[in-house]
Structures are given as C-alpha cells and as structure tokens.
Amino acid sequence: MDTLETRELRYFVAVAEELHFGRAAERLGMAQPPLSRAIQQLERRLGVCLLERNRRGVRLTGAGEVLLHEGRAALDATAAAARRTRRAGGADNPGGPRGRLVLAVKAAASHELLRKLLDAYAAEPGSAEIEVLPCGICEQEELLRDGRADVALMHTPWNSLAGFDSEALTTEGQVAVLPAGHPLAARATLSLADVRDVPDLPLARWPTHGTYAPGPGPEIHNQTQLAQLIALGRTVAVVPDSARSWLWAEHTAVPLTDAPPVVTHIVWPAHSRSLALAGLVRTAARL
Amino acid sequence: MDTLETRELRYFVAVAEELHFGRAAERLGMAQPPLSRAIQQLERRLGVCLLERNRRGVRLTGAGEVLLHEGRAALDATAAAARRTRRAGGADNPGGPRGRLVLAVKAAASHELLRKLLDAYAAEPGSAEIEVLPCGICEQEELLRDGRADVALMHTPWNSLAGFDSEALTTEGQVAVLPAGHPLAARATLSLADVRDVPDLPLARWPTHGTYAPGPGPEIHNQTQLAQLIALGRTVAVVPDSARSWLWAEHTAVPLTDAPPVVTHIVWPAHSRSLALAGLVRTAARL
C-alpha cells in the first residue's frame, strides 16, 4: 500500500534529473509510455504531485525536490546493501581472510600517512586485506554512501564528514606554491589575501563535483598539470604542507599564516559493524 | 540485473529477524512457499549464501548479517523518502506554511529548553509549524532515520548522534534522587560509587531498545512510576539537573561529582536540505 519500490525510485530520479520523459526512458533502457504511467502511479500512491507538466517540458514541485534528494539517498543505501553483501559473501570460510576493506583515498594525498597506516595495519594479527581505491576528493562521500568503499581518508575543510563517523588523524598547515623566481617567493610567510590578489598569478581553480567556480585562474584537472603551470609562472596554488613532497626545483613553498588548517580524518559509514573496519580505525588512532 | 528491490529486502529482513520462514511469511501476510522462493532468488542474484538451513531452523551467515544491517538502513531510507515526500506535498502553495517540521523529544525531558526554543522559533518571520512528537529516548534515532521525524533533541551520552548532523545546545550535571529521609540525602554531594552500592536502594533500571540490563533494581517504565518508587524508599535514580522540576516533596536531589555531564543537542539527518529546518537550527544555536 505505501512502500516505495526501488524501481519506482530509479524511474523518478531519472525523470527528475533529465526533466524529460523521453530521455529518461532512453537512459533507463525502456519505452516512454510505461515510464509516464509508472510516474503517475507513484504520484497517485503518494497522493502528491511531484512534477509540473507544462506543455513544453517538465519541472519539479517542492515535493519532487524532496523525493529527488531522499530517493537518491535511499537508492545509494540499497546499492550499498547489495555491494557490501556480495563482498561479504566470499569470506564465509572462517579462519580465512576476515573480509576485505575498500579504502578510498584522494589520489596522491597523504602518501606518508597512508603508507604508515597500511604497514601498521598489515602487521596486526588477523588483519583483513585492504584494497586502495584512488579517486577524486568529491567522489569519496558518494563511494562510501553507495557501498563501493568501506572507509576513506578525508580532508577537512574540503570534505564535509556529514552523516559519517570519523576520527581525526593529523593536522597540517597550508603553503602557497609559487614559481621560484617570483618576488613573493622571497617572503618568509604570506597571508591568503597576498596570494589572492597577485595580478600576474591568478589562483588556480579545482573542480567541485565536475564544475569549476568562476574566476580568472586556470582550470586544473590534475596535479601534474598544476605543477607545470606553476613552474611556467602562470598560476599559484594553496596546498597542504605535506604536498611539499611533490614540488619541483622551479617551485617555492611559502607558509600561509591565516589559511585554515587541513585535518586528515579516517571516515566510515556511521552504522558499520565490520570487525575489520574496527581494527583499521583502532590502528589509525594509534598512529 | 543487480539492483535489489525493496520487496526483496523486506522479505529478507523479516526472515532474518524471525529465523523462521513460516513466521516471517505470516508477518508479511503471505504464504511460506513464495517467500522461500523469493529468498532463493535473492541468494542466486547476489551470488551469495545468506542463510544456513539446518533441517531444524535457520541461521544467518556472515553475508546474511551484513545484509540484515545494510538492508534495514536501506528500508529506513526508502520509508523516509516516502514519508518526507508525502509531508512536503501539502505545502506546495507558495506563501503558505513553509512546510511542517516534526520534532522528536524524549517525553518530559528539557521542558524548559523546548519551551524557549518553540517560542523563539515561532517569533521568527516565515517560520514553519512545529509538531512535537514525544517518544522514548531509544526511538528518536529510528524516527529520524525512517522519516517519521525531521529533527530531534537528544541527550549524550545516552544517544549516539552517529550518522546525524548536530549542534550542542546546553550542558548540565546530574543529580542523585533519593527518598528525603534516607541517610545519604543529608550529604552535600555524592559520587557514582556511593549510589551504586547502597544495599537498601538498588539503582533503578531503564529499558534500552525494549529490554532491561540485568541488575537488582526495579524495572522502570515511566517517570511517574520512578518518582513513586523513590518516594516509597525502594530505589534511587541518577537524572540530569533539569529533572529537579518534577521532584516531589518526598524526594531529595544531591549533586553527583563524577557523573558524566549531559549535553542536549539538536540533531537532524545529515543530508537534509529543508529551509524550515535550517531556520530552527539557527534559532536553537542563538539560545
């Protein structure tokens, strides 16, 4: 009578994202009429109008917005249930590996810490196998939510940690990375205002969920590209202390006095009950 | 091919909780054979053995345990999606009430704070209607997860806050509530060890998720009952400072020196995006 099926949620999320029944149906691999009917049924069953059909296109109502957000969360949760169950399935042999953990890390961040953590955990008795999944910083939350990863190393203030359990591991300051020859590179320290307003060195921009904030600086896709652009004297970047390990000879790092400190956390889904995960977190907390 | 339907999750959770196909089928309002078949299909599709069928009864495998936990979370999420969408449906008229918020509070806790919060929020321009949902302290987390409530006032260390966003509001100490005539009632302060080891006054026990921890003290169902048992000289209780407001003349409250402080938080689902909720949290933070 009143329990949503995941099929219905999948359909609605597709329509709400495309705002177009035809395209949504194509994405779902089905014809348009059954999709229309399914959405109508959904609206009737919920007793709520989800979409506003103007003759030209479709718009979300308030309730539609709510269902889009909540539905995505629910779909993530069911996908996570399936994935984690599948992964737990192989490890039914007692005495064998106590499961496998997937650890999501931002590519090339916290090398040092990651190495120490993996070594220390591998030395624990009865430790599980750890699969390291490199990814962009914005994907980590999604990976944890939909079960593709079990645990992640995240960095505030960039990641939000909302909805997860976490434990802080290390704190570090931030530095400005400048071309070695630049006048500012001679300074002992800088402030954020200093590096934001250099007319010949616009601040590099990183993508957030695939899109770039507006600004004069170049759009950065990866760390190598950033390093090159700095070396060429085209931009400046603000990065955590530990990033000094990948600097070139043509780079100079100057400490920033007023940049927010970067805290590395180990993060996992709040309801997790995995023994292997508990062991990894305990090991991390002892580092 | 690989996406779980909520129907399958509902079925599996029922079987995993009952550990008995017949009873689970009855609970689900269906016959046993289709249920058996559905679970077999689920196992085949996941490629994982979930249940160990010994001729006498059923047991969960490791993967089954995982699916029970994750599946419950997924079912809660879909139920929350349905409920929140339904509730958002009424408020489609712009200019009308900006939605309605359901606030879960432990019955009879934080009277004072609640009153101040409701008054302050009602005075805000454009504030939503607040429905107060009294409940036991253990139900609050479930209510938030499955969408029956949007926001709650919780009290650490009893509630866990894991998986939610929260903001601390007030901190208070705890007191021991004793019969007025008892020798300990004459003391200016007490320690936890003092009240735990009184032979004639065993510490009252509150239920946790419907069950009681073992111990000598009486099992308490509600606050009135507790008050009466204390007045009769049958038990002693440890409660937050603010509970002084409901004490009887026959009660004496003595501050505890080493009890953990009780922090009242306002708590909401981490992914919530409701304007009304944001307003309420802002109001609470200013108190």
Next chain:
DNA sequence: CGCGGTGATACCCGGCAGGTATGACAGGAC
C-alpha cells in the same frame, strides 16, 4: 496551417509474484 516535439492514452502480451498441494527430511516419543 502543417510540422515537430512533448507527454498521455489505449490496447495487448508475457513473465513473475503469489497461492495451494505436496514432498523430503530430521528429530522426538514410544
């Protein structure tokens, strides 16, 4: 005024969810 593009409707069909009847098997009472 036709034409293209949108979502809705009408109708049909096949698969699968669900029911009933029954089987297979283990354990207990005697």
Next chain:
DNA sequence: GTCCTGTCATACCTGCCGGGTATCACCGCG
C-alpha cells in the same frame, strides 16, 4: 523400528502488472 510433527523445498497453476507498440492531444513555431 514406526509414527507424528515441524521444518523448508518443489511442482504447478493463475491473475496481475510491468512493459511494448501504436496512436492521440496539445502546443509552439516556421
């Protein structure tokens, strides 16, 4: 041993509903 009982699995049937195709109704636009 032989019942009987309680368990889950199998066999088979049926009706519903999810999905497909064809078509309609409507609007905006050249």
